[in-house]
Each structure stands twice: as structure tokens, then as C-alpha cells.
Amino acid sequence: MTIIQILFWLLSALVLLSAIMVVINRHPVYSVIWLIITFFGISGHYILLNAQFLAVVNIIVYAGAIMVLFLFVIMLMNLNKDMEPQKSKWLKLVGAIACGCLLLVLIAALKDIDINNQIAETNTGNIGLIENLGTVLFTKYVIPFEISSILFLSAMIGAVVIGKKD
Amino acid sequence: MDLMVIDIWLIIEKLALVAIVVSISLLIAMYSTYAERKVAAYLQDRRGPNRAGPFGILQPLADGGKLFFKEEIIPLTSSKFLFVLGPALAMITALMTSAVIPWGGTLNWFERNISLQIADINIGVLYIFGVISLSVYGIMIGGWASNNKFSLLAGIRGASQMISYELAMGLTLIALLMLTGSLKMSVIVEQQINGPWNIVYQPLGFLVFFICALAETNRTPFDLPEAENELNFGYHQEYSSMKLGFYLFAEYIAMFISSAIMATLYFGGYDIPFVNESSLSASIGHNLVTILGGFALLLKVSFFLFVFIWIRWTIPRFRYDQLMNLGWKKLIPLALFNMVITAVVILLLDK
Numbered sequence: 001m002t003i004i005q006i007l008f009w010l011l012s013a014l015v016l017l018s019a020i021m022v023v024i025n026r027h028p029v030y031s032v033i034w035l036i037i038t039f040f041g042i043s044g045h046y047i048l049l050n051a052q053f054l055a056v057v058n059i060i061v062y063a064g065a066i067m068v069l070f071l072f073v074i075m076l077m078n079l080n081k082d083m084e085p086q087k088s089k090w091l092k093l094v095g096a097i098a099c100g101c102l103l104l105v106l107i108a109a110l111k112d113i114d115i116n117n118q119i120a121e122t123n124t125g126n127i128g129l130i131e132n133l134g135t136v137l138f139t140k141y142v143i144p145f146e147i148s149s150i151l152f153l154s155a156m157i158g159a160v161v162i163g164k165k166d
Numbered sequence: 167m168d169l170m171v172i173d174i175w176l177i178i179e180k181l182a183l184v185a186i187v188v189s190i191s192l193l194i195a196m197y198s199t200y201a202e203r204k205v206a207a208y209l210q211d212r213r214g215p216n217r218a219g220p221f222g223i224l225q226p227l228a229d230g231g232k233l234f235f236k237e238e239i240i241p242l243t244s245s246k247f248l249f250v251l252g253p254a255l256a257m258i259t260a261l262m263t264s265a266v267i268p269w270g271g272t273l274n275w276f277e278r279n280i281s282l283q284i285a286d287i288n289i290g291v292l293y294i295f296g297v298i299s300l301s302v303y304g305i306m307i308g309g310w311a312s313n314n315k316f317s318l319l320a321g322i323r324g325a326s327q328m329i330s331y332e333l334a335m336g337l338t339l340i341a342l343l344m345l346t347g348s349l350k351m352s353v354i355v356e357q358q359i360n361g362p363w364n365i366v367y368q369p370l371g372f373l374v375f376f377i378c379a380l381a382e383t384n385r386t387p388f389d390l391p392e393a394e395n396e397l398n399f400g401y402h403q404e405y406s407s408m409k410l411g412f413y414l415f416a417e418y419i420a421m422f423i424s425s426a427i428m429a430t431l432y433f434g435g436y437d438i439p440f441v442n443e444s445s446l447s448a449s450i451g452h453n454l455v456t457i458l459g460g461f462a463l464l465l466k467v468s469f470f471l472f473v474f475i476w477i478r479w480t481i482p483r484f485r486y487d488q489l490m491n492l493g494w495k496k497l498i499p500l501a502l503f504n505m506v507i508t509a510v511v512i513l514l515l516d517k
Contacts, residue, residue, distance in 0.1 A: 075318060
């Protein structure tokens, strides 16, 4: 096994384990911390693909900002194990069936994909570097990029309007 | 890409460099506690610590020893794991940034070019920003895990303060990056060695960056998370012994590292002012110039450390609403203005 393969398996195991822990942990604060570890694992995968910019932005935006807000809300509302409502057995069953359907759809969608021609470029791909990414975003994909930025701007203004007292 | 191809000397070299950088950071953080007390004493017309060793020079060691041998108490109602994780995270995130700072040029030893930078990654500035955005967790998790209302309040205060000031800091960095055109720390320093320092082009940006650095390291006038007259001790109220020591120490390490970042980004890094490096290295040798450059960086850092301490003993603490007003209504518009002006000037000069 090469070192990249070893790293890949380690990171994948870490991501899967921590993602499962997010779901099965009963304590919301611990769930958030496991989710942060998941994001770190995914960033590790990005670095293996030489997508350094994506890796660091993933950490800044998700682990550094969004998860802090999650923790904020959980801490302020003082959620903990004892206050979690016990759901009824039927509700659990319905949830399991719904998630099973989603899993089926995902498997069906992924089944026909031709994986053999899609080999990941580890350590050699350059598109994830910031110069190339910037060039592509501001030339080839400039219109979708600007439209999504307008979307963000309107969401921001909406949040301010909703947040204002009066 | 086999395991055997890896240059074993490179690993040894990097590990040694990591050990040296971490121990120097710890040493300087240790003596900045001493400097803090001496400067405070001078400003308040006192003598300061002068019992342990000549001029009290062993005082930090005595403090450290005292903290080590104190009783370690973990509150019964706290979340034990997170309670221990809090100070560990504060310490790790404070030290992690030192990996991308170029502490000097290259050394020529045994026919190897040893770079005095641990990792010259493509995204240097963003890496720093990422680690800064993670430094919230130490305070937040510690404050929450203590299971104490004051600690929780302080933790949330600290987190909201850090998030707010990160924005303005990021905006000033954008202006700087437009100027340098590269995120690599080594390239940014290289440009400043060959041309004027970035402070010449970005005085406003530096001012905003400096204020944000004060807020990010929880220093006065932004030390609301540990405002003792409102919150007892703030987020580390339940902590004792070395865990408290780590929290206090992490603040000084963060101060040292952010001074190093400011010196690197705006004040030329390891550039020796008014000296032409290449002609100097022809006369006294390459290695000596590199070491002198390292000392130049440390001198700049010490100056910033002094300014940090000076501000702490001069300016009173902000109220919480003043803090938020300053962050959101003054610094962010100022940083945006700086960004737009920089962009316009760069565009005009290009044409």
C-alpha cells in the first residue's frame, strides 16, 4: 500500500465513524463536536486530491463559523440529554422507512455511474489550487458565480430584515 | 509514491524545526508574562517582580512551578472529557499557526538548503485564518463544560466577539492579498525584501488588522470573556492548576504568534531594514544573514508584544455593546472601504 492509500483509508474510517457518532450520540454538544471532526476528515480528503483551497475553506466556513453558531444555539438553549423528548415507536419506524427510501434512491442513482474512467488525481491535479480555481470561476463560470453571490446577498439582507426589532 | 521514497532527512529536519519553533514560542510566551508585569509596574510607578533571581528574571519559572504543583480540581457536574479538552484546544490552536510563518531565509548546512519555515503551503494566509477561526472552540468548550453560568456567559461572549472581529480581519487580508497576488507567506516576505514594506501601502488595513488581533487574542480593551468584575473570572473560573495555566499561557502564545503574523504581513518579516541582503550575504556569508534576519523578525515581534502590553495597561475595557458597535459598524465598513480603495488604485495603476 502506498502512503496515499493508507491515508485515504484512515480518513475514510474517521469520517464514517464520526458521522455515525453524530447521529447516535444523545448529547447535542457531543454531536456537534463529532460533526466538526467529520469536517476535518473531509478536508483531509480534499488535501489528498490536492484541492487545498477547498480544504481550508471547508474548515473556515463549516468548522470555524457554522459549527460555532450551532454550538451557540445549543449552549444558549441549554439542551441536554434529559430534555430530549422520547419519540414514539411508530415515529421511529416511519423515520427508518423514509431514510431507507432515500438510501435506495441514492444507490439507484450511483449504480449506473461509470467509475472506471473517473480516476481521482491524487497529488497531481492542479484545479484545486487557488490560482486555477480563481481563473475558472471568474472567466468560464462568471455568471453562475455572480448569480449565487446575489443569492447570498439577498439572504443576508433578508436575515437582517427579519432580525430587526419593530 | 512508495513509503521508502520519502526523504528521511527532510522529516528529521522538519521535526527539529517544529521542536525549535514550539520551544521558542513557549519561551517567549513565558517571558512576555514577565515583561507584562514589569511594564505594568513601570506604568504604575512600582517595581514589579524582583525577588526570584536577579531583577526577578526567574519569576515565570516560579509561576509555572506553582501552577504545576497546585491541586487539580475537576468539578463534579462538569463534562469531564470536554473540561480537559478545552485548555488543550486553546493551546493547540495557539501554536498551530506558527507552522506557516517564515522565521527566516534558508540555512546552508551540510550541502542542504534548510528553510526556516515549517510548511510553505500554497494557502498560507488562509491557513492562518482557518486556525484563527478554530481558536473559538477552546474558550467555548471550556466555558460550557464547566457547567457554571458565569463561565458559559463568558464563553459565549468570547465566541461572539471572535466571530465578529474575524470578519473585519478577513476583509483587511483581502486588500493585502490583492496587493501581493499570492497567498504564500514566503512570497509575501520576498516581495517586501525587494520592495517597500506592505505597511506603506496598507496603513489603514494594518490599523484594522491590529485592532482585530487585539480582539482575537482577548486582550484589553477587548478582554470581555475574562472581565473579572462582571463574570468573576470568565470562562476559566472552574479551572485550577496547569489547566488554568494553559488557558493563561495560550493567550500569551496567541499574542506572540499574532505579533509574528503582523510583522510578516505588514513589516517585512525577516527583512533587515535599510540593509541590502544580497550584498550583505556576499560579505559576511549566507547563514549569518539568515540568522540576523531571524533576529530582526524577533525584534519586530518584541516591539508588537510591547505595544500589546502597553495598550493593556493604558486603555480601559469596552462595554459589550460598544464592542459590537465598533466591530460591526466601524471596523467592517472601514475594512470594506480600504478594500475598495485598494482595488481601484490597483486597477488604475495597471492601465
